[in-house]
Amino acid sequence: MTLTGLGAPLGLLLLGLLGALVLGLHLLRPSPPQLPTASTLIWSRVLRNRRRASRRYRWWLSLLLALAISLGLGLSLGLPEFTALSGPAQRLALVLDDSPSMGARTADGRTRFDHAVDRARNLIEGAPGGSRFLVADTLGQVALPALGGREAALDALRRVRPSLAGDAQMPVLAGRAAEPLEVVLLTDGVARLDAGPGVRRVSVFEPAANAGITAFALRAQPAQPGHVEAFVEVLNDSTLARASELRLSGVRGEHWSRRLHLAPGERAGVVADLSAFSEGPVRAALVGGSDALAADDTAVGWVPAHGRLRVGWVGPRRGALARALRALPRVSLVALGLGDLEREPAVDVLVLDRQAPARAPRLPCLLLRPPPVTWLPSVGGSLEEVTVAAWDLAHPLGAGVGLHDLWVRGALALRQPAAQGFAPFAGGPAAEPLILVAAQAPRRVEFAFALEDSSLPGQAGFPGLLANALEWLTSPAPVRVARLGPVHVPLPGARVVGPGGETVPVREVPGGTGFDALVPGIYTAVAGTQTWRVVANAADARLSAINQSALQPGQPPPLPGLASVRVEAWEAIVLAVMLLLCAEWFSYHRRVSL
Amino acid sequence: MATPAVLLDEAFLRQLEVLGLGLRRPAAGQLRGTHRSRRSGSGMIFSDFRPYSPGDDVRHLDWASYLRLDRLVLRLFEEEADLPVHLLVDCSASMDFGQPSKFDHARRLAAALAYVALSGHDRVNVAGFAADGPQALPTCRGRNQAAQVLGFLESLRPVGGTRLLASLRAYFGGARTRGLVVLLSDFLDREGVEPALGLLARLGHEVVLVQVASPQERDPELPEEVVLVDAEDGSALELEITPALLQAYRDAFRSHSEDIEARCRRQGWTYLAAGTERSVESLVLRSLRQEGLLR
Numbered sequence: 001m002t003l004t005g006l007g008a009p010l011g012l013l014l015l016g017l018l019g020a021l022v023l024g025l026h027l028l029r030p031s032p033p034q035l036p037t038a039s040t041l042i043w044s045r046v047l048r049n050r051r052r053a054s055r056r057y058r059w060w061l062s063l064l065l066a067l068a069i070s071l072g073l074g075l076s077l078g079l080p081e082f083t084a085l086s087g088p089a090q091r092l093a094l095v096l097d098d099s100p101s102m103g104a105r106t107a108d109g110r111t112r113f114d115h116a117v118d119r120a121r122n123l124i125e126g127a128p129g130g131s132r133f134l135v136a137d138t139l140g141q142v143a144l145p146a147l148g149g150r151e152a153a154l155d156a157l158r159r160v161r162p163s164l165a166g167d168a169q170m171p172v173l174a175g176r177a178a179e180p181l182e183v184v185l186l187t188d189g190v191a192r193l194d195a196g197p198g199v200r201r202v203s204v205f206e207p208a209a210n211a212g213i214t215a216f217a218l219r220a221q222p223a224q225p226g227h228v229e230a231f232v233e234v235l236n237d238s239t240l241a242r243a244s245e246l247r248l249s250g251v252r253g254e255h256w257s258r259r260l261h262l263a264p265g266e267r268a269g270v271v272a273d274l275s276a277f278s279e280g281p282v283r284a285a286l287v288g289g290s291d292a293l294a295a296d297d298t299a300v301g302w303v304p305a306h307g308r309l310r311v312g313w314v315g316p317r318r319g320a321l322a323r324a325l326r327a328l329p330r331v332s333l334v335a336l337g338l339g340d341l342e343r344e345p346a347v348d349v350l351v352l353d354r355q356a357p358a359r360a361p362r363l364p365c366l367l368l369r370p371p372p373v374t375w376l377p378s379v380g381g382s383l384e385e386v387t388v389a390a391w392d393l394a395h396p397l398g399a400g401v402g403l404h405d406l407w408v409r410g411a412l413a414l415r416q417p418a419a420q421g422f423a424p425f426a427g428g429p430a431a432e433p434l435i436l437v438a439a440q441a442p443r444r445v446e447f448a449f450a451l452e453d454s455s456l457p458g459q460a461g462f463p464g465l466l467a468n469a470l471e472w473l474t475s476p477a478p479v480r481v482a483r484l485g486p487v488h489v490p491l492p493g494a495r496v497v498g499p500g501g502e503t504v505p506v507r508e509v510p511g512g513t514g515f516d517a518l519v520p521g522i523y524t525a526v527a528g529t530q531t532w533r534v535v536a537n538a539a540d541a542r543l544s545a546i547n548q549s550a551l552q553p554g555q556p557p558p559l560p561g562l563a564s565v566r567v568e569a570w571e572a573i574v575l576a577v578m579l580l581l582c583a584e585w586f587s588y589h590r591r592v593s594l
Numbered sequence: 595m596a597t598p599a600v601l602l603d604e605a606f607l608r609q610l611e612v613l614g615l616g617l618r619r620p621a622a623g624q625l626r627g628t629h630r631s632r633r634s635g636s637g638m639i640f641s642d643f644r645p646y647s648p649g650d651d652v653r654h655l656d657w658a659s660y661l662r663l664d665r666l667v668l669r670l671f672e673e674e675a676d677l678p679v680h681l682l683v684d685c686s687a688s689m690d691f692g693q694p695s696k697f698d699h700a701r702r703l704a705a706a707l708a709y710v711a712l713s714g715h716d717r718v719n720v721a722g723f724a725a726d727g728p729q730a731l732p733t734c735r736g737r738n739q740a741a742q743v744l745g746f747l748e749s750l751r752p753v754g755g756t757r758l759l760a761s762l763r764a765y766f767g768g769a770r771t772r773g774l775v776v777l778l779s780d781f782l783d784r785e786g787v788e789p790a791l792g793l794l795a796r797l798g799h800e801v802v803l804v805q806v807a808s809p810q811e812r813d814p815e816l817p818e819e820v821v822l823v824d825a826e827d828g829s830a831l832e833l834e835i836t837p838a839l840l841q842a843y844r845d846a847f848r849s850h851s852e853d854i855e856a857r858c859r860r861q862g863w864t865y866l867a868a869g870t871e872r873s874v875e876s877l878v879l880r881s882l883r884q885e886g887l888l889r
Contacts, residue, residue: 032819032832038691038811039756039782040824040831042850046842047831591834 011078018074022066062593065584072577076570089130091147091179094120095199096137096160097187099168100538101546104188104292106206113162115204116186123184124153130569134181135160138168138193147179164295164538165485165518170195189551203551209238209289211262212296212544213246216284216537217481218274220306225329228306230272232284232299235544236262244288248272250303251280260286267541279305281522281535296544299537300499300521302479305330309470312336312345312363315353320457321368324466325351331470349473354450364442364473369412369450376446377422380415383408383432383448391426394490394511396478397437397445397468398425401461408434411449422446437472439529445469477524477531484538487523488514494527601705601744606875610706611737613878614714615677615774616889617800642670676735677716678773680799681708682765683747684806685722685729686756687825688782692808692870697752700778700806702874707776708743710888712736717773720746723761725754725826730765755826756783758790766797775799778868780806781854782826791857801863802887805854808870812847816840 037043102113124133133153135142142159168191173181185195188205195201215233236242241263248256254277262268274282284299291297309330313322314337325331334347341350341357350365360375372379388406391398403426414433417424422436422444438444451457456465472478480489489496494513496504499521506515517523517536525532587593602610646655646666659667681704689697704720711718712734720743721730731746758779775794781787781803794801816822822831833839851867858865864885868877882888 032821033817034821034823034830035816036691036825037814037822038688038696038780038808038825039784040822040829041782041784042843042846043822043831043833046839046846047833050839050842591836 014078015071015074018070019067022070023063026063026066058591058593061587062584065580065587065593069577069580069584072573072580076573076577078570089132090127091132091134091181092123092127093134093136093173093181093183094123094153094157095171095173095183095185095187095195096120096135096157097168097185097191097193098137098139098141098160098162099191100162100164100295100543101188101190101293102204103162103295104208104210104546106208106292111162112188112204112206113160115206116188116202117157117160119186119202119204120157120184121154124150124157134173136171136173138170138187138191139163139166140171163518164520164543165516167485168193170199187551188546189549190546192550201551203549203553205549205551206553207239207547208292209240209242210292210296210544210546211236211238211242211244211286211289212291212293213284213286213299213539214267214296214541214544215269216299216301216539218282218301218303220304220330223329226275226306226308228274228277228303230274230282230284230301232270232272233267233539233541234260234262234270234286235267235541236264237545237547239264239547242289244286246270247285247287248274248277249283249285250274250277251282252278254278274303275306277303279303279307293544293546295520295538296540298520299539300535301537302481302522302533302535304479305471305475308332309349309474310334310347311470312340312347312350313353314338314341314350314355315368319353320451321351321353321466324457324463327463328467328470349470362442364444366445366447366469366473368447369453370446375420376444377414377417377420377433377436379412381413383411383413383428385409386411386428386432386434388426388434389429390431391435392424395425395437396472397435397465399464399468399478401465401468403459403461403465406454406456406459408449408454410453414446414448441529443473445473477533479533479535481535481537482517483540484517484520484536486514487517487534487536488512489525489532489534491525491527491530491532494525494532497524497526499523601702601748602709606706607709609875609879610709611713613710613883613888615679615707615711615716616886617677617774639672640669641672643667644670677711677714678733678771679707679711679716679718680765680770680773680775681711681718681720682728682762682775682777682779683720683722683750684756684758684777684779685724685750685752686754686780686782687724687752688756688780689806690752691825692810694870695752696780696806696808696811696870697750699868699870699874700804701747701750703804703806703868703877704776704778705744705747706874706878707882708734708747709737709740712740712743717771718743719770721765722747722750723758723765724752725757725760728761728765756780757785758783758787759785759793762790762793766793770797772798773800774802776802776804778804778806780811781850787854788857791854791861795861801858801861802866802885803854803858803863804866804868805851806868806870807847807851812869813844814840 096116098113102116103111105111132147134147135153135156137160141163142156170193173183183199184202185199186202186204187193189203212235213232214235215231218228218230221227221229230248232246234246244260244262246258246260256272258270260268280303282301282303286297310332311325312334317335325333336345338355338357341361347363350361350363352365352367352370354369356367356370356373356376358373370376386408388403391403411434417433417436421438421440424433425437426435427433434448436446456462488509490512492512494506496506496515498504499519504515504523506513513525517534520536520538523534523536525534584593643656646668650668654669656667656669683700683704689700708718708720715736718734719730721728731743734743816835818835820833820835822833855865864887866881866885
């Protein structure tokens, strides 16, 4: 017999102490009260005529019962293992592969993961009494910190589910147990897991027919203003050809569809013209035919703004800025005077080059070296010969733009921009604000310098910066495309809402907020007046290729039966202790024991 | 234990003065008394005639018979004798039990009977006996010696074990005139009461057995576990009390009393169960009168 719950010396010490305690308490048992009586003559006659157990015998019986009960309890706490009765106990580490391909349905309608859990359950329930288990998974969803009992292992099994997020990898088991572990990996062999030698692989792989969307991207075509197209890649990871329908649906009921005939293993790319779709979310779905994995049958995207952008222009008709604006594909330039601003012109955004109205316009504005007005940061002098030393990389204005070599010959020295709701986007070596942004509606972007006074027109990133500025000024929220798994948005302290409207748990990361996108869809991160949208997709050829297994198909697990019901030694001991307690109660009340 | 002053109160003594001892057999006293005896003598009650023998008291010649029959005939009369009364009080430690104690109860009963006997001019012998032998008072006669008797009874102390047979042998070892023996005891003798009662039967006395018992003895209330310590020898008996065991004890105690009473009845003796819950006055004035011992 060995004690698995406690070390052998500690367990024996505990049992010894318990025995000594019981014996001590038994010896300390208070003697009954003494009462004087006239004579014990009659009592002696009575007792002579009654069968009466010897007091010594009763004392020993009582002591033995108490010792058996206490030692039984102590023994059960030590989780004993009787090798002679049940065979050697196992130290089993069960690693469940919960990568996306494990969610594929097999011919019996259950998933590979269900089969893996059945196998794991059989291994746990079939292990000899006293066996200890450790359950882990390849995505780190659940892991027992140390070897545990049968119930804890079965409970851990119930908490694991296949997930689309994250990269499956073999968990590190070294150091979790003092004793050597027998590691069993239950997998379909699709995820390439570096299990290492000595790991027993149990295959739950079963070929299954699957077709899925492996890529979904949307883009506006700069050469064709107003034109948006989607690229969809579809994979047929089946042994048979199949016909499916690819459907794209927009937010305002727009739809597009195409019938696809896919040969076995064929990967087909489809380009769809979504110019007629409104800006906003779009859903792609692959419909038709039996399909083992539902997770890759849909994908979401975001149709970018692709209509004409009317830009009200106030400033010199010629110059670098005017040329750059005219070069932007979506821009329709409308020349305005300052007086026109009083009448609310029909434009989407204003560009004011070295000019500004006395009253703040209700439209978003891009201002370059504006004259002093009350609704803009005050001017406290001028700057000469400054270079841009830093800018906000997380701001949408800086997406894809580098300002490393930007120098400014002369600029306004702006004071207290925060008083007007502005925040610096780019600044000089002494943090002098050179480009400011105001996120409150209507949004503003203010350059403290004129283009002619800087090297910006010659910068490669100038058109991009200009386009970013117009995009940010006119779009309510930037959109980020991400894979399922950990996602980061540059909004510190943001609250994230998932595709179903549920609040997603977030964590603080440097410069923003992180969260886990576990299901495909559009996530919205909100912090104050700023909003980001994250389009998260599972679309991945590796996900849809559920039959690319390195293992042979596994045998179906046996159905759990009565033979799998096993009573632990400690449970049997506790049962025996309860019986002994009943015996003690009965014998005490029958005056058989003390 | 009661103090001497409260053994008998004045009012009770007045009630006792009108009582006398009643006997089922003629008295065998040597002195003149108030009880009928087997002897013929100078009493008042005619009993028989017999022929005159020289030396007979000529005052008892029946002259009428002489004239009619011409023979000397002597008239015989029953002689009234006194009664030797032996009051034996058990002074073993077992008597010092109960509330009131059995010993006090027995002493008061003995005192009452002694007072009645003294009032009837009977010879009263009082003795207390325990394991170390009897402690006796010289014979007393007459009411004027009542104080001496009561003082003796008050001086007795319960101590030691019960040895009825040895005590009776020691007491009756000397010449004792047959009379009335009143034995007041709880009869808890480890050697048994049969030998002692057999001895009394052989001695030919008229016997009254007064069994003194307390309610706490007959129907004890004990905790579940208890060590009973014997008052006489200090031996301990550890018990786990159950209702069945208690009932068995009550039955055994009752059987013990019934055995003694049955033996009494067989011998034609008087038996009195003197529970301490009953007053001495009630026992004397009612129970003993009903038994015919007092009249």
